[in-house]
Each structure stands twice: as C-alpha cells, then as structure tokens.
Amino acid sequence: MVVRQRHPPLTPFVMAEPSPSGVSPYPPPRYAGATRVAWLALRRLIGWALPVALAVAAAAAGALLLGYPTPAATATTTLCLAGVVAPRSYPRAVGHRGAEGVAPENTLPALTAGAAAVGIVETDVTVSADGTAWLFHDETLDAQSNGTGRPCAATDAVLGGVRVAGGAAYGLANVTASLTRLAPALTAVGGGVDWMLDVKTCGWPGGPPPAGTLPAGVTTADAPADPDGCVACPALVGAIADALDAAGTSLDAVVFTSTQPSALAAVRSRWPAAATVLSRDAKAVLRPLRSLLTDFAPWTGGALEWRLAVARPDLVAALTARPGGRVYGWTVRGGGAWRAVGCAGGGWGITSFPNRVAGWKAEAK
Incomplete structure (x- = not known):
C-alpha cells in the first residue's frame, strides 16, 4: 500500500x-x-x-585645597620609580654615620671611608660628662658597644676605652673600632670634606633661653624631659663649637641636623647664619603641606626619610624652591631607594654605602 505524504498548503506570497x-x-x-x-x-x-x-578632577582639587600631592605628581613619581621617566634630580651622596655599611658607625674608619668615597659625611654628636663632643647615636652605650650607661654620664677617660661594634646587618658583627671624639675626627679626616652634624636629643635645664635668641616662631616647648639634665642643648652646642675651633673647621663646611627644633634653635642661638636642617620620618606622610611647611619654615631645609620624600614630592618641591633650600633623603641602602630620592627631587641622599653610589648613579640614568 502506498502512503501519500501530505504537504501543508502553500501560503501565497503577499507583498508586505x-x-x-x-x-x-x-x-x-x-x-x-x-x-x-x-x-x-x-x-x-x-x-x-x-x-x-x-x-x-575632584581628587586633584582636594589635593590642592588640603595641601597634598596632586594625582599628576603622584603618577609622575610612580612612572619614575618604574623607570619609565627620568628622575627629577640626580642627588649627591652623604655617608651615613660615616659609612656604617663599611665600618662601625661614627668611628674614624667609617668617617674616613665615607669622606674618601663621596666627600660628605653625616655623624651623630653627643656630649660627655666632661663637656666634650663625642660621636655616638644611641642614648645608651649598651646596644652598640662594650660600654654601659649613658655617654653623657661618662667621663672622657671612660669613653676613651669604649669599642663600638659594627652592624650585624652589614656583616660587621665581629668588627669593632674606638669611640671617637669630634675634634680629632675633624682633623684626621682632613680638609675639603663637608660635615653633617646630627645634634642628639637634649634639654634646656633652667628653662628657655633669653628672649630674642631663638629664630622667630621657635620655642623650646618640644625639648624632651631629661630628669637628670644629662644633655643640655647649649652645653652640647658649646662642645661642638670647641671641637670646630680646635680642628680649624669652617662653619661653611658644616650642616646641622636634628629631629628636635629646640636643638636647632640652640645652634642658631650660637651661629645665627648656620645651615640647619630639620629631620622628619615617614610618620609625617599624612600631614597637610601647610602644616609641614610651618615646621620647616625657620630652617634651611629638611632631612626626610626617603619613603616620606617619595610619597610627598610636593613637600620636596616646596623646600627646594626656597632660596638656599635643600632636601636630604635618608637612609639609602640600595639602588631602589637611591632612585626614589631622585624621583622625589631630593638634592642629597644619605647612604650607608657611599662606596656603592657610583653604580647606583649609573643605573638611575
């Protein structure tokens, strides 16, 4: 039987x-x-x-109004750190504590090495019980030497027998050198060297100095409490002055730095025209520019932790724009940090390894 397939009926074509x-x-x-x-x-x-x-646009406007870096400035710094654009500056080098990566910090071998490598050295100055300027960073001798107690409570005879230990992080744990007085160090390192003298923590026994002896707007209210009055700012500056005179070192070859405005005020009360640099670390990064510039206003410039410098190129630019203004970035221990100081626009990089700076400069260009 044949089954016929049925087809659906054809739909006629109709013009739409x-x-x-x-x-x-x-x-x-x-x-x-x-x-x-x-x-x-x-x-x-x-x-x-x-x-x-x-x-x-809102972020840029807010940055300008509140006093923070603009997005454009931050972007430029970021591109610089990535090696896409050139640094804003090519810093000069300062040997940190002489050259703490080469020899025990603040000792004659470190100062000699730093001076030979870059011609500028930074060192920390405190005072003995006899009123002599010695080179040491910490408030006590215990951690970094074979001595004990506070340097300011020890006589020159005692400090003369102290050996300073090298930093274990630099492979110098078993290396020691004699604690150094400032005057012999100035003489031994020789002429033609610039010095950055970091004035350590000090107080003002007996109250503030007479009116008119400090820069405008500067007080001694920031002087920390020192129960035994071991280090007095005027006495420490006086000891430094004696050392400079004994070595015949010109004040033109010296920059004074401190975290403490009243210590710099003591310097200015002795030498009104002295170069004085206020030091600040990365904790200041969130402060508005106007507030920071108020702190730096009386001083020649700023010594900024390199992380603060790279995060706040606006502060670096404002400080360097002032007549004679200078900015130091610290503490540089590698090529990346060295480039960061240049990306921020700093004029000097304070480094633990002044002997490596030539290689870092070549990499930064």
Whole structure:
C-alpha cells in the first residue's frame, strides 16, 4: 500500500505593506549593525570614563585645597620609580654615620671611608660628662658597644676605652673600632670634606633661653624631659663649637641636623647664619603641606626619610624652591631607594654605602 505524504498548503506570497512608522520590516544592512554596536560601545565607554574623570578632577582639587600631592605628581613619581621617566634630580651622596655599611658607625674608619668615597659625611654628636663632643647615636652605650650607661654620664677617660661594634646587618658583627671624639675626627679626616652634624636629643635645664635668641616662631616647648639634665642643648652646642675651633673647621663646611627644633634653635642661638636642617620620618606622610611647611619654615631645609620624600614630592618641591633650600633623603641602602630620592627631587641622599653610589648613579640614568 502506498502512503501519500501530505504537504501543508502553500501560503501565497503577499507583498508586505510599509509599516505606519516608516521603519522597514527587513533586517538592516551589516554595516548599519556594526555602526550601532560601535555607538553603544562608545556610549558605555563615556558612561564609565566620565565618572572616573570627575573623580580624578575632584581628587586633584582636594589635593590642592588640603595641601597634598596632586594625582599628576603622584603618577609622575610612580612612572619614575618604574623607570619609565627620568628622575627629577640626580642627588649627591652623604655617608651615613660615616659609612656604617663599611665600618662601625661614627668611628674614624667609617668617617674616613665615607669622606674618601663621596666627600660628605653625616655623624651623630653627643656630649660627655666632661663637656666634650663625642660621636655616638644611641642614648645608651649598651646596644652598640662594650660600654654601659649613658655617654653623657661618662667621663672622657671612660669613653676613651669604649669599642663600638659594627652592624650585624652589614656583616660587621665581629668588627669593632674606638669611640671617637669630634675634634680629632675633624682633623684626621682632613680638609675639603663637608660635615653633617646630627645634634642628639637634649634639654634646656633652667628653662628657655633669653628672649630674642631663638629664630622667630621657635620655642623650646618640644625639648624632651631629661630628669637628670644629662644633655643640655647649649652645653652640647658649646662642645661642638670647641671641637670646630680646635680642628680649624669652617662653619661653611658644616650642616646641622636634628629631629628636635629646640636643638636647632640652640645652634642658631650660637651661629645665627648656620645651615640647619630639620629631620622628619615617614610618620609625617599624612600631614597637610601647610602644616609641614610651618615646621620647616625657620630652617634651611629638611632631612626626610626617603619613603616620606617619595610619597610627598610636593613637600620636596616646596623646600627646594626656597632660596638656599635643600632636601636630604635618608637612609639609602640600595639602588631602589637611591632612585626614589631622585624621583622625589631630593638634592642629597644619605647612604650607608657611599662606596656603592657610583653604580647606583649609573643605573638611575
């Protein structure tokens, strides 16, 4: 038996009438679809980019009003750190504590090594019970030497027998050198060397100095409490003055630095024209620019921890723009930190390894 397949009835072809709206019922050409996709993509891009642009503009305006780096300045620094753009400056080098990565810090071997490598050395100055300027960083001898107690409570005879230990982080744990007085160090290192003398923590026994002896706007309110009055700011500065005179070192070859404004005030009360540099670490990074500049206003410049310098190029620029203004970045222990000081625009980099600076400079260019 043959089964016949049934077919659906044919639908007669009817010409479609144009729609009342005038839109063709047929699909658009391919190029029209591509144009629409491009237009939709552009609209989406505009919808995403516009809020971002407004946010960046608001951030820039807020930075200017509140006193923080603009996004453009931060972007430039970031590109510099990545090696995309050149540094804002190529710093000069200062040997930190002489050259603490080469020999025990603040000792004659370290100072000699730093001076030979870069011609500028930083060292820490405190005072003995006999009123002599000695080179030592810590408030007590215990951690970094074979001595005990506070240097300011020890006589010159006792301090003359102290040996300073090298830093274990620099492979110098078994290396020692004699504790050094400032005057013989100035003489032994020789002429033609610039010095950065870091005035250590000191107080003002008996109250503030007479009116008119400090720079405008500077007080001694920041002087820390020192129960036994072991280190007096005027006495420490007096000991430094005696050492400079004994060695015949010109004040033009010396920059004084301290974390303590009243210590710098003691320097200025002795030498009104002395170069004085206030030191600040990375904890100051969130402070508005106006507030920071108030702190630095009486002084020649700033010694900034390198992380603070690279995060606040606005502060670096403001300090260097002043007549004679100078900015030091500390403490540099590698090529990355050295480049960061240059990216921030600092003029000097205080480094533990002055003997490595030539290689870092070559890498930074």
